[in-house]
Amino acid sequence: MPHTLELIWHLIKRDFHLRHAGSALGILWSILVPLAQLGVLTFTFGSLIRVDIPNYPAFVYSALLPWTWFSSSLSGASHLFFTHRDLLRRPAFPPGTLIIVNTLVHLLIFFLSLPLLFILMAWQERVAIWNPFTFLLLLLIQGMLTVGLSFMISTLNAFYRDIAQLVSIVLSFMFFLTPIFYRPVIESEYRTLLSLNPMVPLINAYRALLFEGTNPEWGPLMVTGGISTLVCGLGYLIYKHWLPDVVDAI
């Protein structure tokens, strides 16, 4: 176990290195990209089409950061086995480690951006008092969901390269169907459809915790927690079952 942790830590550092090798701003890019997205959203919905939400930048950022963790982990997952072919050629390397590492790398990027959120809140004279245990619980639920889906995506993409394309389409749909830059939709004829998106309760919970400073709605969150556990287990089973063929296909 300590050895596995050491391996994961080494691979996280390796991933950061590969990600930023040769770029002048290096790790800053990880923070700048969601920040630029925040700029676009704030300009569009804060100034062009006025959405009447006070402290709009912080409102968006508190949801955008966990969303970015989710979406960049999943889009990174598709090509994971191809970009790390050198490791898959090594005896005694469990390829699933790459999925854990990928999810953790994007979690670290999320953490790196958090201070900016707090600065943004303080600037708008809001201080979020949040409960670290609830925060950890949210991370755990989202982490399991991400890892489970990544297991499925990475495994299937080894056989069908279409998966990578599908994932990016689904992610861009989900971006608009998740209340990231708007308030949660409560009254709508599409309510049932929207509630199929497991990211909705999570994003709402993050916003409640980080932006409003209140407790999340526990009901929907627990349902998402259950779904995440199932997805995680199912993803692992798919991965376990197809792994030997993945090695042949890569």
Add this chain to the structure above:
Amino acid sequence: MPVAVAVENVSKRFRLHRNSPMTIRESVYQWLAGQHEKASSFWALQDVSFSVEHGQVFGIIGHNGAGKSTLLRLLCGLGRPTTGRIVHSGQVSGILDLTSGFHGDLTGRQNITTVGILNGLTKRELKEREQSVISFAEMEEFIDQPVRTYSSGMYLRLAFAAAIEFDPAVLVLDEVLAVGDERFQKKSLDRIATFRKAGKTLIVTSHSAEQIQALCDEVLVLEEGRSVMQGDPQNAISYYHDLMRQRTDKRIAQLRERTEVTPVTMPQGSRQGTQEATISAVRLCDNSMSPTNIIQSGDGLTIEFDVQMTSPLKDMACTVGIFNMTQAKCVEFGIPSFQTSFGSLSECQTIRCTITSLQLHAGSYHINLGLYPTDWSYRYDFHWQMHPLQVEGSHDIHGVYTTGILAVESRWNSVQNALEHPSNGV
């Protein structure tokens, strides 16, 4: 002795369509066409069993496509046997293919750190071993450069050094020993000897029968995915050569069905081959290019032979060897590709091989010549003991009585020393 690796009735089937990535559309088409179950597959390995003990050097030989690489990949735990199982005790490490063991965008140092951690080393052990890897690979200057800038020789040296210095219990090397310059090969072989003395297990494949013979305790011969022979290197290698003869015979039979190939009878020696290309005449010439089969020891020799193609071939390979009466190979030259060495092939051409000074002792020799397809899998034509060569000379070379295979000059001196060395005050 305890068993390091046990392979029990292992078979491996590959689905051919998996070799190229398929899109969902393609697989839907295939499914609609009802070919889903019939997707073509082939058995890369069939019912292979063997076990390797600790401290053994185990060799695997076989022709291209015989299943060597598939077997090694399974031994490393990459992929799962379709049937049967592989049990190993202890850490397995290996170099499976030279093109993808390292990440090109990372430096050599970063890459070997990854290998070390994967081999289960702690931070401190890693720091200690890293230097020995770098110095063994002779990479001090380039270790902090990205691996993609390395030459293939540098890449190999580093891969080999990292594989062996990080001390796995079982090391698997695929065809790797054949690469690298001669000096590094020698160094690697020495390192393998120490590795083996430490009770570690090595599993190797090589195209070079000589290397396998020199290195291995036991050899497995693979032919078309099956284990056809397992035994001591000497026997296994001669079996392997017999397989080549059999394959040639099989192909002759196939060709006979289509065209009439007249077997050539020769006054002496023997000849075997499919006759798709033939050696129609062989001439031995001395320094002044006059035909002869008697030369003086140390003189030049030119072996000239005519090659005729009876069927269109894109490329071929040849060997010319000089063997003594006890069938010991004194020297053999191999041209792996006519195209590379001589340019395009014509239907009839004369090849000339000139040895400037043949330093062999007086005696009777034979010139053996062979023509092969470029993968060396069978013979187009092979002349065995058909062309005798007589070398004349004396065992007295400038007053030195010289015996053996080589008739080389030696210079002798004697330095007169005082009986007792004056001590230097030490």
